[in-house]
Amino acid sequence: MAVKARFYRCEGCGLRFPALEEVGKCPACGGGVVRGGERGLETDAEHPSEPLFPPCSAVLENLRSAWNVGSIFRTADAAGWSHLHLCGITPAPPHPGISKTALGAERCVSWSYHPDAVEVIERLRKEGWTVWVLETGGEPWHPEDPIPEGPFTLVVGNELAGVDPEILSLAHRVVELPMRGCKRSLNVSVAFGVLALGISLRRLTPR
Amino acid sequence: MAVKARFYRCEGCGLRFPALEEVGKCPACGGGVVRGGERGLETDAEHPSEPLFPPCSAVLENLRSAWNVGSIFRTADAAGWSHLHLCGITPAPPHPGISKTALGAERCVSWSYHPDAVEVIERLRKEGWTVWVLETGGEPWHPEDPIPEGPFTLVVGNELAGVDPEILSLAHRVVELPMRGCKRSLNVSVAFGVLALGISLRRLTPR
Numbered sequence: 001m002a003v004k005a006r007f008y009r010c011e012g013c014g015l016r017f018p019a020l021e022e023v024g025k026c027p028a029c030g031g032g033v034v035r036g037g038e039r040g041l042e043t044d045a046e047h048p049s050e051p052l053f054p055p056c057s058a059v060l061e062n063l064r065s066a067w068n069v070g071s072i073f074r075t076a077d078a079a080g081w082s083h084l085h086l087c088g089i090t091p092a093p094p095h096p097g098i099s100k101t102a103l104g105a106e107r108c109v110s111w112s113y114h115p116d117a118v119e120v121i122e123r124l125r126k127e128g129w130t131v132w133v134l135e136t137g138g139e140p141w142h143p144e145d146p147i148p149e150g151p152f153t154l155v156v157g158n159e160l161a162g163v164d165p166e167i168l169s170l171a172h173r174v175v176e177l178p179m180r181g182c183k184r185s186l187n188v189s190v191a192f193g194v195l196a197l198g199i200s201l202r203r204l205t206p207r
Numbered sequence: 208m209a210v211k212a213r214f215y216r217c218e219g220c221g222l223r224f225p226a227l228e229e230v231g232k233c234p235a236c237g238g239g240v241v242r243g244g245e246r247g248l249e250t251d252a253e254h255p256s257e258p259l260f261p262p263c264s265a266v267l268e269n270l271r272s273a274w275n276v277g278s279i280f281r282t283a284d285a286a287g288w289s290h291l292h293l294c295g296i297t298p299a300p301p302h303p304g305i306s307k308t309a310l311g312a313e314r315c316v317s318w319s320y321h322p323d324a325v326e327v328i329e330r331l332r333k334e335g336w337t338v339w340v341l342e343t344g345g346e347p348w349h350p351e352d353p354i355p356e357g358p359f360t361l362v363v364g365n366e367l368a369g370v371d372p373e374i375l376s377l378a379h380r381v382v383e384l385p386m387r388g389c390k391r392s393l394n395v396s397v398a399f400g401v402l403a404l405g406i407s408l409r410r411l412t413p414r
Contacts, residue, residue, distance in 0.1 A: 016323040028296075071394055078386040078388050160248065162225075180286065181256055182315035183281065
């Protein structure tokens with residue numbers, strides 16, 4: 001469906017804001033508004049899937065939050081990743097929390113459920129997949145580091161507990177995102193996005 | 208506070224799962240469990256802030272979701288970014304939705320509120336900041352592209368409407384994250400994270 005975003009500025013309080021409908025007055029102060037630019041939006045476009053080859057996949061080991069799972073589905077789809085292995089207590093589709101943040105991507109990226117992430121990772125290793133784990137305390141990741149070749153899977157773990165120590169010993173590499181600031185923590189779906197896009201964009205366009 | 212994560216495997220259904228307390232039986236099937244590894248966790252650690260210099264900041268132009276704002280606070284803190292300019296209808300602290308996803312980072316990263324993002328960006332340009340906008344239709348971003356030098360600000364826009372067209376003409380550069388898959392959309396806080404960490408990690412450790 002094609003809809004239009006319109007951009008306004010209030011002559012009273014100076015609020016500059018977008019709206020998907022025609023607007024006559026400022027939502028903040030009720031003052032008169034001046035219309036600025038506009039943009040057409042494709043709200044429900046579906047494109048043919050173009051997964052990366054060699055394939056990339058992820059192992060979601062005991063994620064707690066359905067919103068994080070949904071967000072990872074959305075990012076995996078955008079990054080051209082082929083499959084998600086949902087393990088342990090990780091919520092699986094159909095789930096309203098996953099749908100809320102996946103926005104349909106949970107129907108584009110294939111997935112499977114496994115009670116035990118260790119068994120999945122042992123199998124992936126035997127099948128020739130390179131396994132990286134994203135976990136605090138790993139080697140610092142740098143955006144210009146060499147990226148894995150061939151079939152690749154990235155493991156992310158529970159939001160509080162982190163990745164099961166038995167999995168760390170199965171990984172070809174454990175990486176962390178170096179952090180500054182006072183909290184030094186990243187949402188798992190944001191951290192997944194940094195690595196997934198960081199690898200996918202370089203696989204797509206090698207320099 | 209130091210707490211411990213414990214990792215278990217159920218001898219009945221095979222579920223492998225973490226827990227922050229001692230667990231005697233499987234939460235899925237009630238079967239007996241075998242204890243695996245464990246990990247100490249720092250749950251409320253606060254570190255001294257180490258912002259990047261030259262500074263990085265962001266302009267949040269009319270974000271709708273307080274959760275996205277909170278998530279960007281958390282990522283900005285982790286990436287060593289100094290300041291968020293919250294503009295238009297963007298929710299500002301204190302806000303329960305922001306706290307839910309910022310997890311305290313909203314108290315570590317300074318912020319200011321501005322009704323009109325255009326005025327902020329015009330001022331930042333005059334003060335010597337390099338302004339990039341993250342928006343669909345921009346130049347494809349590549350993780351090995353040259354990164355901005357000097358004070359840098361990244362503009363992200365409304366989840367549905369995108370960035371106000373008047374802002375695009377004020378930017379030194381408009382970039383997009385190339386996407387594959389069927390949905391070709393990224394959550395704004397994930398997209399912010401990809402670019403923020405992609406730039407910060409290279410500023411921290413130039414190659």
